[in-house]
Amino acid sequence: MNKKLLILFLLLALPALAAPDKQWVLQECTLAYHVSHTLHQVDGVSHAAKGKGVCHEGQCDFLIAVPVKSFDSGDSNRDLHMLQVVRGGEFPMVVVRTRLPEMAPGSATLHADLDIQFAGQTVHYKQVAFQETAQGNTVRITGTIPATVSDFKIDPPSLLAIPIKNEIPVHVDMTWRQQ
């Protein structure tokens, strides 16, 4: 009888133990890259990112992905040229992975190691600083990823034979909701 009870308990308890502690879903997201050229500045914005975070044993694995072609700089011709330069046909997604300790509410700044897959390359960015604002069961995270054209082995596009600057910082504004 005791054995049966024990087996029953294990059957009921094991799935609960194996289940993740917490999950996060990306509710809203704005990603904006900034390109500098001697003659002018360009910002390409996307609101099409999707993301999910799964927490287990105090660690959360986050995945954020956005289609390359969803970035809009206000000129479809430039966007298509950008898509070609970053090989968006072959590599249509930008994927960001990070692992963080479970979010402690109230902490203002978090530092994350990011793995970014883009243009056929995976680049690791160490200790990128983000500002964190918790509100109810949502957390807003803002920050800037210090990306460069050379990190991803992209040939810098040029206007009138002047190439763009190497730095293409990506501003991030995300709102995560806890499930």
Next chain:
Amino acid sequence: MNRTAVKFVLGSAILALTFQATLELCAQAPAATLSGTVTGPLGVAVAHATVSVKNLATGQSTDTRTDSAGTYKVTNLAPGDYEVSVSAEGFNTQTTKARLVAGANQTTNVALSTVSSNTGEPTLKDLGFSPNQIQGNAQEQARLNKRSHMLKVHQELGLITAVPLFVSVFTGPGAKGHHGLPGSPSGRELHAALGAATTGLYFTSAYFAIRAPKIHGTEVHGPIRVHKALAWIHGPGMILTPILGAIAYSQESRGERVHGIAKAHGAVAVVTAAAYGAAILSVSVKF
């Protein structure tokens, strides 16, 4: 056995052997080649993946590995049905079928999915992106490359065209003459030559813009709309201007004053040049 009989037997044997060899050669169909690219969930090439090609009729397998670009190639395969199995560390093994015909060089691309980790790490599938959004497309990239290349030629030729265009506008008064007097023959010749160069360069440049591949699912917006709209002014203008110019040229060559529709040549040329200049300016801030 006499010599004739020996010759007959030998001849028959040689003929029989030749016939048999010919039959065997005819029966041996030319070998086929199977090649392709192995990619991961993001369309990234998977290097060092093991590709196993198994002939379903004989059960014979040929193994190879993908190179750094994720490509593989298996040659000298007999025609028939094959099972292509691809495995790589961190990916689920993928199996697909291929039918090879004699002498064919068949391409079979294989997309691998990643193995989910035990910790329930989220995957792209979890995010709800469709396979079409996630999967890379080499043809799409080739279209983008061709488009960019053709538009670059269009841009360069377009800028070169601006030089004879604006010079011909400025040489117009010299060709036309003043106060009812015809212009000098040399002025007319120079103006006509510049006009002809402009027309030739313009339509060559236009060809590259018109023939550049269109990318489906792209909504045209921004300054490029203005650039395209202005083509509806300078395009017809570039057809009309040389026609009117040729009429004016022949009238002046006969010692007549320019009359009739040819009188509009100058005005049409100025409007065309203005629209052309505006078209260049509308996109000159792009990179």
